[in-house]
Amino acid sequence: MDKGSWANSGIRIFTYKFSRSETEFLIILLKELYNLNCTIQTLKVGTKSFIYKKKSVSKLIKIVLPYMDLSMYHKLGIII
Numbered sequence: 001m002d003k004g005s006w007a008n009s010g011i012r013i014f015t016y017k018f019s020r021s022e023t024e025f026l027i028i029l030l031k032e033l034y035n036l037n038c039t040i041q042t043l044k045v046g047t048k049s050f051i052y053k054k055k056s057v058s059k060l061i062k063i064v065l066p067y068m069d070l071s072m073y074h075k076l077g078i079i080i
Contacts, residue, residue, distance in 0.1 A: 006077040011057055012041075036060055 005012050015023045023040055030036040037055050061076050073080055 005075050009057070009077075011060060011076065013038075034059070034063055 005014075015026065018026070020040070027038045027040065030038050035056075036059060057077070061078075065073075065076065068076070070080065
């Protein structure tokens with residue numbers, strides 16, 4: 001829950017500790033298992049990359065929301 005954030009109407013899943021090929025594999029799994037289309041983006045500073053999900057954010061929220069603590073809802077753009 002802690003390694004992500006809401007940004008520009010999308011959700012970032014930080015994969016700093018993963019290699020580029022591991023991040024690409026995660027994107028393939030998200031597509032095959034959950035039909036989520038994600039992209040890899042890199043921060044302007046450094047070479048740290050992350051998975052970015054903008055299309056069908058509501059689908060991702062439905063998948064992860066039941067497992068999230070209320071204190072983390074803001075990471076999905078949900079304000080309570």
